[in-house]
Amino acid sequence: MLNEIKQQIERIKAKGAAYVDTRWYPYEETNYLIMWNGNLKDTTFARESGVGIRVLYQGAWGFSASSDMSNLPALYDKALDNAKAAAERITFPIRLAEKDAIQAEFSSPCKIDPFEVPLTDKVKFLKSMDAKMDKDGVTQRVCDLTFVRKKIVFLDSEGSQIEKNITEVFSQMQVTGVDDQGTSHERKFKLGQRGMPTRGWESIDEQVYCENAERIVDEMKQVVAAPVCPTDDRSVILKPSIMFLQTHETIGHALELDRILGYELAFAGGSFVTLQDFGNLKYGSDKLTARADATLVNSPGSFGYDDDGVPAQNNLLIDHGLLVGAITGRQMVEEANAMAKKQIFQGSGGCNRASSFYRVPIERMTNINIDPGTDGTLDDIVKNTEKGILLDGDKSWSIGSNREQFHFATEIGWLVEDGKIKNVVKNPTYKGDTVKFWNSLVAVGDQSTWELRFVNNCGKGQPSQIMQLGHGVPVCCFDHVRIGE
Numbered sequence: 001m002l003n004e005i006k007q008q009i010e011r012i013k014a015k016g017a018a019y020v021d022t023r024w025y026p027y028e029e030t031n032y033l034i035m036w037n038g039n040l041k042d043t044t045f046a047r048e049s050g051v052g053i054r055v056l057y058q059g060a061w062g063f064s065a066s067s068d069m070s071n072l073p074a075l076y077d078k079a080l081d082n083a084k085a086a087a088e089r090i091t092f093p094i095r096l097a098e099k100d101a102i103q104a105e106f107s108s109p110c111k112i113d114p115f116e117v118p119l120t121d122k123v124k125f126l127k128s129m130d131a132k133m134d135k136d137g138v139t140q141r142v143c144d145l146t147f148v149r150k151k152i153v154f155l156d157s158e159g160s161q162i163e164k165n166i167t168e169v170f171s172q173m174q175v176t177g178v179d180d181q182g183t184s185h186e187r188k189f190k191l192g193q194r195g196m197p198t199r200g201w202e203s204i205d206e207q208v209y210c211e212n213a214e215r216i217v218d219e220m221k222q223v224v225a226a227p228v229c230p231t232d233d234r235s236v237i238l239k240p241s242i243m244f245l246q247t248h249e250t251i252g253h254a255l256e257l258d259r260i261l262g263y264e265l266a267f268a269g270g271s272f273v274t275l276q277d278f279g280n281l282k283y284g285s286d287k288l289t290a291r292a293d294a295t296l297v298n299s300p301g302s303f304g305y306d307d308d309g310v311p312a313q314n315n316l317l318i319d320h321g322l323l324v325g326a327i328t329g330r331q332m333v334e335e336a337n338a339m340a341k342k343q344i345f346q347g348s349g350g351c352n353r354a355s356s357f358y359r360v361p362i363e364r365m366t367n368i369n370i371d372p373g374t375d376g377t378l379d380d381i382v383k384n385t386e387k388g389i390l391l392d393g394d395k396s397w398s399i400g401s402n403r404e405q406f407h408f409a410t411e412i413g414w415l416v417e418d419g420k421i422k423n424v425v426k427n428p429t430y431k432g433d434t435v436k437f438w439n440s441l442v443a444v445g446d447q448s449t450w451e452l453r454f455v456n457n458c459g460k461g462q463p464s465q466i467m468q469l470g471h472g473v474p475v476c477c478f479d480h481v482r483i484g485e
């Protein structure tokens with residue numbers, strides 16, 4: 001198959017294409033199990049394979065994809081024909097930033113292939129987790145497991161040949177209880193990574209789950225019995241299980257370069273960030289350093305090489321508060337530099353990814369992280385807070401279409417007074433204006449507070465593409481935030 005693909009790439013190149021690439025998926029498998037109040041509600045196994053072809057011709061892309069690879073020449077011709085048709089309609093001729101031709105292989109770290117684990121073991125694990133959550137006051141218990149295994153071979157007309165073997169594990173457990181007003185409250189635990197170097201079946205660590213099952217049941221019951229969150233202005237301390245979403249929505253999505261250039265307007269929205277802001281905008285306080293780091297060991301945001309064949313990088317986005325970088329691929333950096341009439345971006349940041357062989361790559365978050373700071377442990381941050389609220393657990397969120405404002409609700413909040421954690425409150429919320437909020441960042445926790453959270457459901461693009469990524473974030477404290485409305 002490899003030789004046939006190479007021949008076709010050469011053939012289309014000879015017909016005048018400026019660039020051709022191919023992502024061949026010999027297989028992509030997913031296995032999903034969900035248990036609901038002790039019953040195995042669903043278990044699915046899916047497998048697909050196929051090929052996606054991009055052709056760049058006279059400044060326009062053409063794409064074709066199929067799971068039927070019996071007539072490859074027709075698929076390549078179709079991609080070329082699509083590019084020719086598009087070339088008559090483009091307003092900005094596409095160019096691709098330079099890259100090196102690479103021959104490489106990447107495998108995500110995995111000890112025990114979850115697809116080799118018998119179904120009975122997976123169900124047994126869910127059963128035992130369900131039993132841990134089956135306590136008085138819990139009206140609903142849900143736990144799930146998602147496994148992904150895929151092989152992707154990337155070839156292009158510039159001489160790159162990259163093979164990727166990716167294994168991913170996602171998992172979540174959640175309990176629900178009902179208060180005396182009949183309102184339900186949830187508390188959940190999602191599998192993340194705290195120093196764990198691999199992510200096969202071995203990452204399903206029973207002890208970690210047991211501890212967290214006990215904790216979420218206990219915290220949910222506290223929320224059910226708690227008074228309602230007050231409405232006022234105070235310091236807000238965000239733990240990693242809400243800090244990741246704050247980072248995702250108001251740094252990650254806002255800094256996707258295609259969105260900044262207006263390519264997501266019809267679907268997920270734009271960004272308040274303009275090309276003039278790079279090197280100028282004080283996005284946050286001096287304590288804020290954010291990066292797109294695809295080189296972390298063991299994260300769904302680490303994949304070796306993106307779907308342009310560009311190697312994983314660790315790039316600064318915000319350097320001590322100053323906006324310096326974006327989430328970029330080969331195409332958008334060229335367009336942005338041309339529009340700005342200066343070189344803002346020095347080549348691709350390696351963030352172009354497609355969710356499957358039949359989708360085109362677009363700019364996606366890798367691991368969008370906040371560097372740990374120098375303000376100590378969570379205890380230290382609490383001690384230095386006169387009047388605040390400690391928040392955890394993403395519950396709901398709404399964001400301005402250009403990511404300029406936000407409103408988040410969390411699963412739990414603990415009031416903080418005079419440096420001490422006080423009582424739990426229910427329905428905690430906070431809101432703010434993105435740039436003002438990040439500029440009110442007054443404390444960033446040290447490495448002990450830093451956790452890598454996984455995201456398996458980031459949506460973007462038309463047609464929609466669901467992507468997997470990560471956020472490594474510390475505990476952070478923001479001053480003068482409106483809560484409870």
Ligand SMILES: [Zn+2]
Pocket residue numbers: 248253457458459
């Ligand atoms: Zn997202």
